[in-house]
Amino acid sequence: MTQLDLSTFQTLAAEANRAPSVHNTQPARFAMDETGRLLVLADLSRHLAVGDPTGRDMGLSCGTALEGMVMALANRGLGASVEDCWAQDLEVRAGYRLAARLTLGGEAKASDLSAYAEKRFTWRGAFSPTTAEIRMALDGWVAQQDDVISASGPEALSFVATLNDETSLGIMRDRAFRDELVSWMRLSPGHPNYATDGPNLEALHMDRLEGALAGKVLASPLFDIADRLRLGKAMVSEAAKTLSATACLLFHRPFDESPVTTGRAFYRFWLGFSRLRLAGWPMASLADMPEAAEAMGQRFAVPSGHRLINVLRVGPTPAGMAKYRLPAPELVLMD
Template sequence: MDRAEFEAVVAQAMLAPSAHNTQPARWALRDGGIDILADLSRRLPVGDPTDRDLEVSCGAAVEGTVLALAARGAGASVTLTEGTGGTRLRPIARVVPEGVAAPDDAALAAEMSGRLTHRAGFSPASKAALDNWADAHMTLVTAAAQIDWLAKQIDIASARIVRPKPFRAELLQWMRLRKDDPKYDADGLNRDVLVMDAITARLVPVVLGGKVYDLLSALGLGPLLSGEAARSSDASAIALFHWPAEGAMVDAGRAFYRTWLQASARGLVGWPAAALADDPDTRAAVSDRFGVSGDRVLFNALRLGVANKATPSRARLSLRDVII
């Protein structure tokens, strides 16, 4: 693989989703293979103290690399990398081009450029879009009453997670609320992606950054501040993602991204609801209600439906930022 081919693979692989759009994955071309590492400066030490989301995000980047190679006709072998690495970069996996791509991989690769997080609400999906779709790592919830219950739980869980000031401070660091922010189109969560108007964008730092949220939360208004329940209830399905408790979260991230691309191939858009997995009480309640066994861990959820309006374009770092 020459340098130009490598950069083309990375340009496609880096379209993978990541928590808060932190984009922690880094790529290096070494000895005929591609090493993928985690940039620890892009961790979320408050929101993700165990690095679960970091590893899931990097796992999505690993799968993105495999699929980007498949788009060029090449198969790949993947070896997860042991060791903690240095203070800034942690080895995640090594991907080596090998053989011929599987037809399914080449087909999924075609969905990568169109997959985007869609927060603007959903129109109903056809029954065919959700039929005959099952994976060992996914529980697909399609009953309206169950979706309504999950929608309420998302707002309750979000309120619990956001209540501590350190979490809110960390979240604000990754929000790009001013269009003149130099990172607006590079990383994090910008106004367009959040479907947020200019007035709300000016109020968010005041509410989240000061005592206003503390007061509103003390009054029991935290779930209302999340404001996602109505749009969540419009989803045609909510996919619950779970993985063996002793399994590698990098592999969980690979499976999560692959399933999201399958959703795209079915004409669906997705909106993660990680709060269901991040809040311990909600995670336990959801796992119990939907039969996620005790030897598996709920690690994410994805609201699915048909986009009711255009999805904003993604923000991404440049190639020079992610190649080492």
């Protein structure tokens, strides 16, 4: 069985952790068991108790990191067999839930998608216009996928934009949700975790003043007061940004699929359109809220037996973007 030294293990973990995670919480941790198998663990201290009560998003986030690890190993010619352990709901050590096991062995060929891990970006701002060439390439790529539906054109984007704003406002009216969200937002460069996790000002496309105001309003009764004055919708609206998108991509998977397996597919999905030089912004409320998910499913014909996992608005990747990630030593758990 292949053995990894600590330096290599940490490098692999950092590459795996380039994957997306809910609110950039980066819950995946990596360890070795006594037999030399590589473990992917969910750090339960990073669970969003309000926004993700069932832990499904945490499992999906661990799945994206798992796929990142498989790709990182393959880039070095190392093969691995994967065991999805999420359904076992097993806490293998205090505070950590087992997501998957990897048994290293054999050879593997590098995935062509892995080259786009560093080019995969999240962009909350408005998108610049898309060329006809990129539109055609995106349409061609979507046509080859069996778990992606494209919503494009003014009528479809208007439907998504309106539903997203309505659904987001409903979610933001929950004070507990707002408090949890703000606890992960890095709204000042002085925040100790500004450059490591959570969405910061750059990711949220805010300047310092906007960040300070957002923190004051969301983490206080001011939002409820503004909402009663019918200002809440304007505060959360992203309609203009949605309408600027090249398309909104609906990612769907089988109902009974493990969130870890779904997460692996989700990462491949995101890397798939990243190779077309497109960035994305998740509009998760459209999948998380049952009424919105049903409306999206009916409007865009999500296949029977599949559930909507997420909706991403996508458009040309802006220049000068950066990722913010935890340092490699924090990702590997040592006995």
